Amino acid sequence: xxxxxxxxxxxxxxxxxxxxxxxxxxxxxxxxxxxxxxxxxxxxxxxxxxxxxxxxxxxxxxxxxxxxxxxxxxxxxxxxxxxxxxxxxxxxxxxxxxxxxxxxxxxxxxxxxxxxxxxxxxxxxxxxxxxxxxxxxxxxxxxxxxxxxxxxxxxxxxxxx
Amino acid sequence: xxxxxxxxxxxxxxxxxxxxxxxxxxxxxxxxxxxxxxxxxxxxxxxxxxxxxxxxxxxxxxxxxxxxxxxxxxxxxxxxxxxxxxxxxxxxxxxxxxxxxxxxxxxxxxxxxxxxxxxxxxxxxxxxxxxxxxxxxxxxxxxxxxxxxxxxxxxxxxxxxxxxxxxxxxxxxxxxxxxxxxxxxxxxxxxxxxxxxxxxxxxxxxxxxxxxxxxxxxxxxxxxxxxxxxxxxxxxxxxxxxxxxxxxxxxxxxxxxxxxxxxxxxxxxxxxxxxxxxxxxxxxxxxxxxxxxxxxxxxxxxxxxxxxxxxxxxxxxxxxxxxxxxxxxxxxxxxxxxxxxxxxxxxxxxxxxxxxxxxxxxxxxxxxxxxxxxxxxxxxxxxxxxxxxxxxxxxxxxxxxxxxxxxxxxxxxxxxxxxxxxxxxxxxxxxxxxxxxxxxxxxxxxxxxxxxxxxxxxxxxxxxxxxxxxxxxxxxxxxxxxxxxxxxxxxxxxxxxxxxxxxxxxxxxxxxxxxxxxxxxxxxxxxxxxxxxxxxxxxxxxxxxxxxxxxxxxxxxxxxxxxxxxxxxxxxxxxxxxxxxxxxxxxxxxxxxxx
Numbered sequence: 001x002x003x004x005x006x007x008x009x010x011x012x013x014x015x016x017x018x019x020x021x022x023x024x025x026x027x028x029x030x031x032x033x034x035x036x037x038x039x040x041x042x043x044x045x046x047x048x049x050x051x052x053x054x055x056x057x058x059x060x061x062x063x064x065x066x067x068x069x070x071x072x073x074x075x076x077x078x079x080x081x082x083x084x085x086x087x088x089x090x091x092x093x094x095x096x097x098x099x100x101x102x103x104x105x106x107x108x109x110x111x112x113x114x115x116x117x118x119x120x121x122x123x124x125x126x127x128x129x130x131x132x133x134x135x136x137x138x139x140x141x142x143x144x145x146x147x148x149x150x151x152x153x154x155x156x157x158x159x160x161x
Numbered sequence: 162x163x164x165x166x167x168x169x170x171x172x173x174x175x176x177x178x179x180x181x182x183x184x185x186x187x188x189x190x191x192x193x194x195x196x197x198x199x200x201x202x203x204x205x206x207x208x209x210x211x212x213x214x215x216x217x218x219x220x221x222x223x224x225x226x227x228x229x230x231x232x233x234x235x236x237x238x239x240x241x242x243x244x245x246x247x248x249x250x251x252x253x254x255x256x257x258x259x260x261x262x263x264x265x266x267x268x269x270x271x272x273x274x275x276x277x278x279x280x281x282x283x284x285x286x287x288x289x290x291x292x293x294x295x296x297x298x299x300x301x302x303x304x305x306x307x308x309x310x311x312x313x314x315x316x317x318x319x320x321x322x323x324x325x326x327x328x329x330x331x332x333x334x335x336x337x338x339x340x341x342x343x344x345x346x347x348x349x350x351x352x353x354x355x356x357x358x359x360x361x362x363x364x365x366x367x368x369x370x371x372x373x374x375x376x377x378x379x380x381x382x383x384x385x386x387x388x389x390x391x392x393x394x395x396x397x398x399x400x401x402x403x404x405x406x407x408x409x410x411x412x413x414x415x416x417x418x419x420x421x422x423x424x425x426x427x428x429x430x431x432x433x434x435x436x437x438x439x440x441x442x443x444x445x446x447x448x449x450x451x452x453x454x455x456x457x458x459x460x461x462x463x464x465x466x467x468x469x470x471x472x473x474x475x476x477x478x479x480x481x482x483x484x485x486x487x488x489x490x491x492x493x494x495x496x497x498x499x500x501x502x503x504x505x506x507x508x509x510x511x512x513x514x515x516x517x518x519x520x521x522x523x524x525x526x527x528x529x530x531x532x533x534x535x536x537x538x539x540x541x542x543x544x545x546x547x548x549x550x551x552x553x554x555x556x557x558x559x560x561x562x563x564x565x566x567x568x569x570x571x572x573x574x575x576x577x578x579x580x581x582x583x584x585x586x587x588x589x590x591x592x593x594x595x596x597x598x599x600x601x602x603x604x605x606x607x608x609x610x611x612x613x614x615x616x617x618x619x620x621x622x623x624x625x626x627x628x629x630x631x632x633x634x635x636x637x638x639x640x641x642x643x644x645x646x647x648x649x650x651x652x653x654x655x656x657x658x659x660x661x662x663x664x665x666x667x668x669x670x671x672x673x674x675x676x677x678x679x680x681x682x683x684x685x686x687x688x689x690x691x692x693x694x695x696x697x698x699x700x701x702x703x704x705x706x707x708x709x710x711x712x713x714x715x716x717x718x719x720x721x722x723x724x725x726x727x728x729x730x731x732x733x734x735x736x737x738x739x740x741x742x743x744x745x746x747x748x749x750x751x752x753x754x755x756x
Contacts, residue, residue: 026473027455030438034397061456068457068614070439071397087359088554088590089516091604100741104719125439126359127398130516131174131211131523140400142177149746 007046014039015047019054029055029065033072042073070125078113078120080158082106083137087126090134094148098134099123101151118159165200165242168218170283172207172366173401174523179231180215186234194238206370208283210270212522213253218265225265226251256520256542270521273540275502277510278326278363278486279526282370287405290412293373299418301489302377305384306426309492314385315341318488320496322508327353327444327481328559328585329661330507330574336478339468340386343476348388350379351472351479353449354395354402357441358557359608361588363512364482366524368395368402371486372409373418376432378485380423381492383430386478391432394449397439406434441558441612445660446479448614459616460660481586483512503529507573515541517590518548530571533563537591548593552676556585558605558612559665561672562598581672583665597694598677599684603631605669613662620663623654627670636697639685648674693755696740700756705730707752714744714753 007015018035022028032051037043043051043066052059066072084090084099103109106119113120129135132144138158146154169175169184184202191197208216213227217237224247226237233251240246247263254261255269262268285292293299305314319334340348352375356364368375379391395403410432413419421429435453442448443458450472452458471477487509491499503509507529513536516522520542527536533553537543544550552562555572561582563570570576574584592601610624627650630643651667658664674681683689690698703714703723708730715723715731722738725731733744733753745753 027435027453029455030452031435034436034438064457065455068440069437072438088557088588088604089360089522091359092517092590092592092596092601125357125398125441126361127173128356128362128365129174129177129211130360130362130514131214132177133516133522135177144174144177 007050011040011047012050015050016054019051029057029062030069033062033066037072042076044074048074076113076117079118080138080161081120081122083122083124083127084110085125085127085129085133085135085137086123087128087130087133089126089130093133095134097148098136098146098151101148102136102155105152105155119155163199163201166220167200167202168205168208168220168283169202170206170208170214170216171204172211172214172283172369173362173399174207174211175214175216176401178214182231183215183217183229183234186231187238190234190238191242194243196238196242200242203286204288205285206282206287207366207524209274209279209366209524210268210521211524212520223264223266225253225262225268227253256545257538269542270523270525270540273531273535274526275510275528276526277490277499277502278367278483278512279371279524280490281374282366282524285371287370287372288408290373290409290416293371297493298373298489299377301492302380302418303424304492305381306424306428311341311385311387314381314492317496318385318491321491321499322496322503322506323484323487323491323499324507324574325481326483326487326511326586328556328583330584333480333484336468336480337382337385339466340388340476340478343469345476347473347475348386349472349475349477350382350386350388350391351449351453351467351477352379352391352393352482352485353444353446353479354393354399354482355437355444355449356396356399356482356586357444357612358559358586358588360516360554360557360590361514361586363514363524363587365399365402367482367486368393368399368406372406373413374486374489375406375482376409376413376418378488379432380418380430381488382478382480382485384428386476388478389429389431391430392453392472393432393434394437394443394453395434396437403434403436410434440614441608442614442660442662445662448660449479450477457614459614460662462659483587504571504573506575511572511584511587513587513589515589515591517554518544518593518596519591520545529573532569532571534568536572536589537568541591544591544593548595550591551594551596552592552598554582554590554592554601554669555588556583556665556668557588558608559583559661559668560585561668562592562601562676564676581668581675583668595692595694597635597690597692598673598680599631599690600635600692600695602670602673603628603635606631606666609662609666613666617657617659617663619654619657620659620666623650623658624663624666626650627654627667631670634681634684635690635695637684637688637695639681641685643685644674644678644681699740700735701733701738701740701742701744702754702756703731703733704752704754707750709750709752711749713747713749717743717747719743 048062052062136143217226315337323333324330440458443452448458448460467477510526512526606628610628613620615621710728720739722734
């Protein structure tokens with residue numbers, strides 16, 4: 001068991017269990033952070049501190065890795081993460097207009113989360129579905145060949161969920 | 162007895178187009194007709210025609226159905242499988258000749274391909290190791306372990322002329338030889354599947370569609386250089402590839418292709434998948450290694466090269482997914498066979514991911530030396546809406562653009578370099594007359610600026626400065642000195658950056674400056690975007706002669722920039738217009754012009 005933290009015991013034991021799974025594996029930090037983020041949704045300062053403590057590495061190293069990679073985030077995200085693919089194929093086929101349309105309907109800018117914590121609008125790197133450009137993902141759902149006029153209904157369908 | 166096989170494409174493109182629902186419906190309908198004993202449904206990797214998804218191929222005839230919806234399945238089962246009549250309305254129509262084609266093999270898209278790296282992708286069920294073995298899978302590993310020494314393996318790869326498919330084009334056999342020479346007791350084999358080049362998706366498709374090829378090749382590489390541990394480093398953006406590869410690893414282990422004493426030999430090999438975390442720079446080999454080690458993905462200076470001092474300071478070879486996918490065929494068919502394909506200095510084939518303004522987006526594999534014209538017009542079916550070809554970007558954010566004048570150049574590593582572009586991983590983004598080349602250069606710089614790891618200042622600060630200038634130009638605020646400044650900065654960044662990311666980041670700007678300087682000048686001097694794409698330089702006006710004064714445009718305008726009296730021509734207040742283009746869409750009389 002690792003030392004004290006402000007997290008509740010349930011969260012602590014979840015982190016401990018994840019770290020235990022990777023203990024001893026060379027270069028375990030990134031796989032651990034993937035697993036921890038999958039569990040908590042994001043990597044808060046407290047969570048990062050706990051990971052550092054359990055792996056017996058400096059907290060600054062964990063923070064350095066978290067801030068380096070786009071995939072890791074230290075902020076809570078909305079229930080639905082709208083990811084607009086900004087790969088070249090999507091861009092050439094009008095992804096910038098799709099972004100403006102989402103910003104209009106959600107009332108937030110790229111990278112922000114709505115006040116009700118329902119939506120986060122983010123841009124993603126090429127997801128490799130270039131044949132379907134422009135592509136938008138909402139959590140694990142993929143919407144290909146999206147056009148500006150479909151955005152409003154798409155947003156509405158998730159609002160109702 | 163099985164009388165028919167239905168291949169359902171389950172590449173990420175088709176899955177996104179709901180191909181799995183089509184498969185479920187097929188299974189349900191076949192059960193209803195009591196045909197499950199006679200007809201097998203197989204989920205395959207990417208067939209290649211992503212734009213036409215979901216696609217089905219029905220064997221033994223080889224009939225190709227495209228854009229199949231769940232609602233079409235009943236008809237396919239009842240008409241095709243019960244009555245033996247092809248469902249005409251789901252067949253493919255060649256975009257240029259408008260000819261309707263029944264069989265997959267007749268499509269121009271497939272007819273001109275030569276598949277080595279992709280020979281199983283789209284043809285087998287990636288989750289079924291037996292299908293891989295049935296197509297000579299793991300035979301090359303068997304041959305290597307029973308008949309060849311590490312030296313003969315390396316010599317075969319060297320003689321084949323295979324060069325790295327990830328971008329640089331370094332001779333693969335030579336790389337293996339450097340690592341093999343080292344007497345170190347610990348060595349590593351790494352597969353670079355961090356396919357960060359936006360618009361390239363060949364590595365993803367191979368991992369999804371034929372994961373065992375990579376496992377087999379990496380084991381061969383391990384044997385050749387004397388390594389017993391390998392790592393595949395895959396992007397986190399490819400969940401399906403990760404899932405299929407992990408499942409393939411387990412099956413290979415169960416059957417003795419991985420682990421202690423592979424196939425009963427004295428050779429042992431283990432393989433692990435590491436998932437990236439969204440950093441483009443990790444495609445650079447030294448950055449990739451530091452990411453596997455659990456650190457920030459920052460590159461380190463070379464030499465020493467990874468083949469001498471790599472992962473945890475041990476000799477390491479790093480090859481790209483597509484490079485590995487060529488290895489089994491070279492071992493089985495011989496270097497001489499491979500050597501005959503391609504051009505003098507670029508042997509074999511290349512997989513291109515065609516996307517952007519092209520009719521047949523998707524994945525194709527063609528011999529090195531195929532011309533851009535063949536790719537875009539014959540295989541790719543031309544440009545949608547019969548628009549004019551303007552340019553094709555190869556090499557992604559590190560590459561450059563090819564123009565109309567280059568359409569007939571035989572494409573290989575060296576000709577692309579001489580044209581100021583590069584092969585890169587094989588992404589090919591086609592652009593038409595509506596694409597602004599200055600904006601594309603800005604797009605790539607925005608990407609590289611964002612992805613610069615920040616370790617060296619030429620790249621970190623230089624790309625930021627270049628981006629500022631490009632943003633100024635596309636916003637109509639460019640000044641005459643800007644072109645000069647861009648060229649100076651570009652050569653400075655190229656010469657002084659630490660790694661490939663920075664050294665190649667200015668390429669898209671240099672290449673568009675060389676080929677489309679007039680577009681830069683139009684933005685700077687005339688405050689005009691010739692392609693009509695840069696928002697700040699577009700103006701909307703109402704044609705007073707065709708406007709009937711219905712007011713629909715004014716009603717829809719989000720910024721109240723349209724004013725007028727009913728039944729008289731309306732007008733647009735330029736300073737209030739946000740250039741969203743809603744008015745153009747809404748006007749029933751096409752009275753609004755965009756310039």
